[in-house]
Amino acid sequence: MTWLDLPADHPFGLHNLPYGVFSVADEGDDAVRRVGVRVGDHVLDLAACAEQAGMESAAVWRGGSLDAFLAEGRPAWAAARAWLTGHLSNEEYRDCVEAHLVPVGDVRMHLPFSVADYVDFYASEHHASNVGRIFRPDSEPLTPNWKHLPIGYHGRAGTVVVSGTDIVRPSGQRKPPTEPVPTFGPSLRLDIEAELGFVVGGATRLGERVALEDADEHLFGVVLLNDWSARDIQAWEYVPLGPFLGKSFATSISPWVVTTDALRAARVPLPGQDPEPLPYLRGSGDGAGTAYGLDVHVEVEWNGTVVSRPEFRDMYWSPAQMLAHLSVNGATVRPGDLFGSGTISGPHRGTRGCFLELSWSGQEPVTLDDGGTRTFLEDGDTVVLRATAPGADGTVVGFGECVGTVRPAR
């Protein structure tokens, strides 16, 4: 058995090959950051291996982030994947590869790229309907625009953090409906949102748009994303210009960027869109080819108890539709742009992707395996998101984990 003899269901087999940025944990806080590829239970130091192998474009992985690689675009991504697959599966390159493998237990992971603009969508009909019922009980759950366009808003790129970063409970203004004026203090309704995040590469020029058919040229990869949310702060501030401080304190992403190439076997039709969207959201064909969903199974663990299993295939809008929409006004797309899907929720309680929905705004507590109950997050609570998707030839593609622990307000 060698490091390459991985069981077929290993989430980080040769069909996956996600990219990340690591340092050697022993080397401390100032250790050099390196671009790595996860292979089984090891991380390949990509620049070092590629340079030793004499790969021409190895320099793109120097610099301790995926930024330069993201900028290169689809042809470079395809070439790198072919090169990697070849070198990892051919005995001839074994020495060169093995010289640059680090056990995954010995590394510390970092934010894999510089987040350019961060947009968060709202693409689950179940989530949007539930939130509508909770936040606006006297109105229709879905706003009139919801089925015509993927609703989104810009979030704070500077507070996107890598999995494992502690989350300090935010303070801010809250005004319960029963009080005449707002008060200031730590959020009392701290929540998660289980999402996928889409990592964009390549670039466009101001005034150009990314057509639906071209979205795959810019969709480099996918991460797990936890859009931490302070529901009390959000509820008071969000009319009329949308969420701001209720979201901007932190957004966690998983360290491994799973490529869209690794997710080709996970493509599934969308659940169905009625009314038919406008042509720029339909593509030039019948829509099935470009506006596809992804069969990603997500798991939400709260202090060791799995409390929800959202299915990404239930999402109403596709990732390609979201990218086509966000650039249809000519907004520039830059390498490192990140967009979240919005909370992934399904039709049943056990598939709801945030605690606002899961506890129905605090009215239906969640029981954990240790016997404790929860509505919103308490200090010291840890949330882990995990996901898998079907890979090529019956394999499994793993996303790893997106973890965060809540620390008391300062």
Next chain:
Amino acid sequence: MTWLDLPADHPFGLHNLPYGVFSVADEGDDAVRRVGVRVGDHVLDLAACAEQAGMESAAVWRGGSLDAFLAEGRPAWAAARAWLTGHLSNEEYRDCVEAHLVPVGDVRMHLPFSVADYVDFYASEHHASNVGRIFRPDSEPLTPNWKHLPIGYHGRAGTVVVSGTDIVRPSGQRKPPTEPVPTFGPSLRLDIEAELGFVVGGATRLGERVALEDADEHLFGVVLLNDWSARDIQAWEYVPLGPFLGKSFATSISPWVVTTDALRAARVPLPGQDPEPLPYLRGSGDGAGTAYGLDVHVEVEWNGTVVSRPEFRDMYWSPAQMLAHLSVNGATVRPGDLFGSGTISGPHRGTRGCFLELSWSGQEPVTLDDGGTRTFLEDGDTVVLRATAPGADGTVVGFGECVGTVRPAR
């Protein structure tokens, strides 16, 4: 007469000294970008001059942007201003300075810094009331939260462009109230928003906040900002998560960053806040010292006709309050963060800072000097924002211009 013998009312005298990034126009598109300081009708090549003068920290201005200088923070900004003032007013350094001056007519200006996160506020009571009356005629003009917190939202950092960049008319979904479903096409209600933009320097760590009293440590400077807005796209998309594509296609800023140091003589009390805001927006003193307004006179020119003269002193919330608010939840502040004030509008028609208000949603056309009338922007229209403020000792501080011309939709 030398280049230094500037009339006392010159908007770029020694009391101003704004920073920008220029290249020599003759050298073409790929010319080297240099950090410059505007002095009279010249631009000083700052790194070259400082290096020749043996200034220790001159390297911070190498690199063709203000990024490194912004990161250094207030002590470095103060030292640079003192050094500049000394070298520009002392005959001893004349040769060294003159060797690095370029006539302003010979330069091309660029985006002065990499925009980290861009936030847009909504800090004019007159503007928010007018927009409320127009967009939500059946509700109170101001939402219940408006006087408790400076409402803001994140915009798209990647589409902040320097003055002079053409603005391509955006396309998107519009649904007039009279139509049953949305249609797709070029915006028919393209508008401007005349604002000031605040350029942030220094940095905080995740979970820390910038107290009101410390805001000046992070407020490096001020630019003119035109938050181009497609009102029809915005009106259809903005409920419930706020403006998105109606704003994200372009935001123009003036090329010269006027330092907050140059604006000390322009500080004025706020118009008054009732109800009294929560303590974190009041500061530790009586509020007058830290939550001050700025006496900046803005001018909006439409195809050569000045159509409005908004006064920044009419703003309800102060820049320091906006910064304290945006970080009170522990959101990181990074060098290069930019926040807009929101449209500057006063109580009278001639002080309204956007065409939505000026034409009262298209019902009251504006007559230009050439006899033409306008409600919203037509292709080929040019808008120029200009501003001045009182400087030290009776001088005038100029902001220069923020210009944009509308090009047809693609």
